[in-house]
Amino acid sequence: MPTTRTHAPQIAIVGAGPGGLTCARVLQRHGIDVTVYDRDASADARNQGGTLDLHADSGQIALREAGLLDDFHALARPEGQAQRMLTRHGEVLVDYRPTSDEDAAPEIDRGQLRTLLADSLAPGTLRWGHTLTSATPGPAGTHRLTFDHGVTRDVDLVIGADGAWSRVRPLVSDATPVYTGVTFLEARYDEVDTAHPAVAELVGDGNVFATGDHKGLIGQRNSNQHVRAYIALKDDADWYRAAGIDLDDTDAVRAALLRAFTGWDERLLVLITDNDGPYVNRPLFVLPAPHTWPHTPGVTLLGDAAHLMAPLGGYGANFAMLDGCELALALARHDTHDEAVTVYERTMMSRAAAVGDGAEALAGVFGPGDRDRSDVPDFAEAKERYRQGAAAYRSR
Known part of the structure; x- marks a missing residue:
């Protein structure tokens, strides 16, 4: 009362x-x-x-x-609790699938x-x-x-x-807030099950994480056939300025990211190459x-x-x-x-x-x-x- x-x-x-x-x-x-x-x-x-x-x-x-x-x-989405973790070489470390009644x-x-x-x-x-x-x-x-x-x-x-x-x-x-030294570049994929089947398979019903060598690729399933990815770099918050890159130039950002992720498994790189629209730079602060x-x-x-x-x-x-x-x-x-x-x-x-x-x-x-x-x-x-x-x- x-x-x-x-x-x-x-x-x-x-x-x-x-x-x-x-x-x-x-x-x-x-x-x-x-x-x-x-x-x-x-x-x-x-x-x-x-x-x-x-x-x-x-x-x-x-x-x-x-x-x-x-x-x-x-x-x-209870199924969204699924978690896959991989190395940068594509080795699966864990593939956690929730039960149907997991809440x-x-x-x-x-x-x-x-x-x-x-x-x-x-x-x-x-x-x-x-x-x-x-x-x-x-x-x-x-x-x-x-x-x-x-x-x-x-x-x-x-x-x-x-x-x-x-x-x-x-x-x-x-x-x-202070900068953590890690930046996420957000990318999106629409109509993922039909337009981006490789991304859909990689991410599954929940989340996928691949990390190594100061970098990471994270994909998360959203509702209505959407997936978001976060491409992680341990670098300056404005790394793109030092590289002379305009964030609005999606092709230039993608090329820089592919250079940074040289040697990563090709199956993981779809999170860099297949996105719809531009990348969004999101430096992490605490x-x-x-x-x-x-x-x-x-x-x-x-x-x-x-x-x-x-x-x-x-x-x-x-x-x-x-x-x-x-x-x-x-x-x-x-x-x-x-x-x-x-x-x-x-x-x-x-x-x-x-x-x-x-x-x-x-x-x-x-x-x-x-x-x-x-x-x-x-x-x-x-x-x-x-x-x-x-x-x-x-x-x-």
Whole structure:
């Protein structure tokens, strides 16, 4: 039941990603008003990226509290949990296939998840087309938010769910993301089963990873016959400038990548040669862990704004959603939002610190030489860990 308050705080969430939307949904289920601001013009104004595996012990717990777990399972792809790992020479190190009832970490497209969460909110909650330009402290822990078209809003609590380059973060911390030394070039393949059968066979129903010699080729199956690949290079974030390459020149980028991957198995190189459209350069940044800050009245962070991690283990979106869920529940259960935020931050910071930023693990995956079977994670053990973690969480 909602907590009775003499004054209902004005709450604003900046950022309509999985964490911010989850927070808003759980708040509304507990009768708490909230407004979400995002710079995108709509939920589908831009491509949301690839696929996410939502873990039973984090992302799925958040969806249960949001009342959306059944809707998620209706959209999710349990078969997407398949994992193949290969050497750069094409040797298969592991070919993990989930059982038909495996539900520890099913996959869902980012765009589908965003739409599911956004559509669950009350009309008028989402304010699209609002880019935050400044957040200024006011009296008694309030903050004034100013957006790019001159709109201002005074709020009692601002929640920064605005990602790696958060405009809210400077209110509590001077930390900024640092480059990991690894860049992903994203590529896409449409109508993959008919137009790109070699890619479809390589990737299968889930994900394929091939790494070695400071490089990697990663393919992931999305819904509706789409595949995304991430071509990993351990190099400068702007490596293409040093090479005199225009990223819009797809042929030049492809030629440079093929030179970098000389000696790799030809069956793997289809992830470089067969893409539809241009490559997108995505250098990987992290917030060095542990990222903590002194409690600051009237403001807090969640997700990448609080703990930006390397994309290994799938913690980013899962932790963001659990952050949003736990913050909303704390706000519903405590008499003041200041008490709620204090309790939330203690738990969130501890959880993120235990995992770390992933930079060291990333350096190991894309290190020198070749991988072997000793480098292969135990995927079945990971699924069991998610299940046990979920049971432990629910029994607290």
